[in-house]
Amino acid sequence: MGSAVSHLHKSGPDRSHTSRATRDSAWVRWTLTTIALVFLLGFVLLPLTAVFVEALRKGLDVFLHAFTDSDALAAIKLTLVTALIAVPCNVVFGVAAAWCITKFAFRGKSVLLTLIDLPFAVSPVIAGLIFVLLFGLQGWYGQYLNAEHPWFPWIQQWLVEKDIKVIFATPGIVLATIFITFPFVARELIPLMQAQGTDEEYAAVILGANAWQIFWRVTLPNIKWGLFYGVILCNARAMGEFGAVSVVSGHIRGETNTMPLHVEILYNEYQFSAAFAVASLLALLAIVTLVLKSFIEWRHARS
């Protein structure tokens, strides 16, 4: 589903029509352009501006103070750690999935493609819920935690001793984030590698290259911009995920709060300036992501 959003599309040939038959009259052009711009400015640019204005409303001191708070720092750290684990996992998966789907013919390929899209269709809240079902105290994992296993009694002892928790702890947050950002890299690479075909890899094989050489010297240079775009998109979603993480986090201040959850807590405590300050950092991440995307598209169109 997100594929439509994520594709790097090459700006096509200039369709600023010159022939009279296909050109709309000036007032049609003006009206439609105005409607489109007013809609985008009002619906998209206004909220973005609001974040920064509200963040700086009470002055720079209050703004900066929001980041010196130890809970805020813990939230920023947890967000970085989560993205640092989730993104590489999905990159490895994305490359592997794109490799087998685009370079080989096999039965069940379209089923596999649909299954990769599945997380796009799942509500973030449900994504969190399923991990609670698996790893919560009443779930499949909880039964090992709560009672001795008939065959392996040491499991319970070990889990309790080491205090290994999944839900309301970092592993649950990472898992939920991996689920939410699961298709991004794969969805970015598959159309790209499909369009590139297999000719260059075949040539490399014939010239005697081994698997690693083919990947590092032929495939990777070809897909690097698409891969880079997949990574920044995946990263933006990983750092900004709210619903799924909210369900599995338990909202323990300074421990299991990511940045979006910290924003929610500050907001609900009526610390609006601080909430918008942390939010502005996330908004900045979104802007950087979009700027990088435009840059990659521009490179892509030139090459």
Next chain:
Amino acid sequence: MSTRSARSILPGFGLSLGFTVAYLSLIVLLPLSAAFIKTSGMSWDAFVEAVASPRVLASYRVSFGISFLAALVNSFFGLIVAWVLVRYPFPGKRVVDALVDLPFALPTAVAGIALTAIYARNGWAGFLEPVWAGGVGRLEHWFPWGHWAEWLGLKIAFDRPGIFIALTFIGLPFVVRTLQPVLEEMEPELEEASATLGATRWQTIRKVIVPELMPALITGFAMAFARALGEYGSVVFIAGNMPMHSEITPLLIITKLEQYDYKGATAIAVVMLVASFGLLLTINLLQKWTRRHHKI
């Protein structure tokens, strides 16, 4: 499987496919099946009780109804935005084009508090609220047979219009980005031929352009609808979250979880999952059909 791939001389088929399937099963399929397994342990009566109680039914009406409306409005404005971006030159186009993706890149919680800051009574666009309330009041006066105030809400933020605004915000990129490549691929010769055959511009739009765009438009609509159905982060801040009135289904799932009603929460989740898988399937079939139709 192996017979056909054996013909390829490229390495790594077994490794990459094996890893893909294993990772997919562990991260996606196994956890998702947990929801269905948990629900299969419920008796039919308990299931119906959980998924069809008045409060849950009210939340479906809010979620499905407002998501549908938001996707509809997005289809209209998204079509105009895509058309303008592909067809008309204007200064700052690149920035405007990048702006379309913002709702997709901006964390939902950030969008939620920003929209609330704009549309709350004391917010940036607070003046809209009395205007809205006045309009709804007039509807009540002219068409007294409808429960207008209850359906439409008298406030913007913390009421149903707020949910609509949040869901429209997050759905926009899906429509625009689905339509854009189709518009770019469309051959101007078709329109020229139509004009040569004596069609007016309006006839060309109605009989040539719109039918050509329809599958992509429906796909974009379905994507925006599916995304809106599951949306949580941007909505909870602006919705007011009144049970039976402005409570969306994802929020109800969280509420049940917080009351340790795991079965109730999972049963509702299964209903939502079935709905969104149905949508995903529709989208995939539509895209396949479009691709065959256009030979892209």
